[in-house]
Amino acid sequence: TQLLEQSPQFLSIQEGENLTVYCNSSSVFSSLQWYRQEPGEGPVLLVTVVTGGEVKKLKRLTFQFGDARKDSSLHITAAQPGDTGLYLCAGSLTGNTPLVFGKGTRLSVIA
Amino acid sequence: DSGVTQTPKHLITATGQRVTLRCSPRSGDLSVYWYQQSLDQGLQFLIQYYNGEERAKGNILERFSAQQFPDLHSELNLSSLELGDSALYFCASSRGTGIPTDTQYFGPGTRLTVL
Numbered sequence: 736t737q738l739l740e741q742s743p744q745f746l747s748i749q750e751g752e753n754l755t756v757y758c759n760s761s762s763v764f765s766s767l768q769w770y771r772q773e774p775g776e777g778p779v780l781l782v783t784v785v786t787g788g789e790v791k792k793l794k795r796l797t798f799q800f801g802d803a804r805k806d807s808s809l810h811i812t813a814a815q816p817g818d819t820g821l822y823l824c825a826g827s828l829t830g831n832t833p834l835v836f837g838k839g840t841r842l843s844v845i846a
Numbered sequence: 847d848s849g850v851t852q853t854p855k856h857l858i859t860a861t862g863q864r865v866t867l868r869c870s871p872r873s874g875d876l877s878v879y880w881y882q883q884s885l886d887q888g889l890q891f892l893i894q895y896y897n898g899e900e901r902a903k904g905n906i907l908e909r910f911s912a913q914q915f916p917d918l919h920s921e922l923n924l925s926s927l928e929l930g931d932s933a934l935y936f937c938a939s940s941r942g943t944g945i946p947t948d949t950q951y952f953g954p955g956t957r958l959t960v961l
Contacts (some may be wrong), residue, residue, distance in 0.1 A: 737888070766946035777936050777952025778853065778889070785946055790935065827946055833879075834900045834950070838858035 738762060739824055739837035747843040751813050756840040758824030759806045765830050767800055767807045772821040772839070781809075814844045849873065850953035864925040867956045871918055871939030875943055877901065879950060880912055884933040887944045892958050896943050917934040927960045935956075946948070 740759050748754055770778035782791050782799035784807065790840065791798045795818075797810040811818055820840040821841050825834040849872035859865055870877050880892040884912035886945045895914035906912075911928075924931060934957050938950040 768946075775954065777850070777955055779848070779952070780949050783946055823901070825889075830945055831943070833894060833904055833944070834890040835890040835891070844943075 738835045739826055739840060741824055741837035741840050742801055743840060744838070745841050745843075748814055749846065750815060750844055750846050753810070753812050754814055754842070755808055755810045756822055757806065757808050758826075758837055762826075762828060763804050763805075764826035764828060765804070767804075767824060767826045768834070769798055769807070769809055770823040770825060772823060773819075780819075785790065785842070802825065811842075814842075816844045816846045818842060819844050848953060850937060852935075852937050852953040854956060855954065856957050856959075856961065859927060860961055861925050861927055861929060863960075864923065865938075865958065867922040867924070867935055867958075868883065868941075869920045869922070869937030869953060871920070871937075873875050873953055874949070875939035875941050876917070876918065877940045877944055877948070877950075878914055878940040879944075880906075880920070880922050881938065881952075882933050883936060883937040883955070889936070893924070893936065894944060901943060905928050918957040925956070929960050932958055932960045 769781045772778040787799045796813045821839045823839045825836045850872045867931045875895045883889045894902040894908040938952045940948045
């Protein structure tokens with residue numbers, strides 16, 4: 736059983752469209768992180784959210800941590816081909832436990 | 847470039863063999879983490895070392911072992927290899943012990959293929 740479920744698993748959209756990907760759990764996390772991974776490379780951290788209800792923006796990317804700290808979403812506005820990649824969410828159950836990763840959403844943005 | 851280096855980039859070996867994967871953390875980082883990434887399981891935490899000492903352990907098989915040396919580089923040893931061990935192995939490093947604000951920087955990975 737996967738502790739963090741990501742959906743959708745695959746997403747293919749046209750350049751300029753908006754999209755939202757989700758990361759859900761039945762467990763409460765002390766913090767959640769989002770990473771982007773490109774082929775042949777390791778994941779790169781995009782954001783860390785630690786407070787329930789927290790919203791963080793990174794240019795066209797908006798990250799939200801659920802009020803109950805069990806879920807998170809990533810919204811991309813006006814997607815570009817450079818956004819293509821595998822988006823991974825990862826969480827820490829307590830402040831000092833190793834990260835648990837979801838299986839990811841594979842995004843393809845077509846020009 | 848994250849500053850974390852991993853060697854080799856690719857490794858092809860046979861079942862039953864033993865291999866060693868090497869990781870050099872970013873300058874100044876004291877923690878090294880090892881992860882395994884496969885299509886069916888996703889990215890899974892194996893083990894963490896902090897300043898030479900084992901700090902946390904995940905779903906690491908008994909056939910696998912790791913260590914962090916005084917110069918802070920780390921090695922992951924995989925023995926009695928099975929077909930199912932074929933995966934991408936990532937090393938990450940961070941400045942501190944791994945609290946949420948302690949960013950992990952991932953290396954480019956080693957792709958292990960067991961035939």
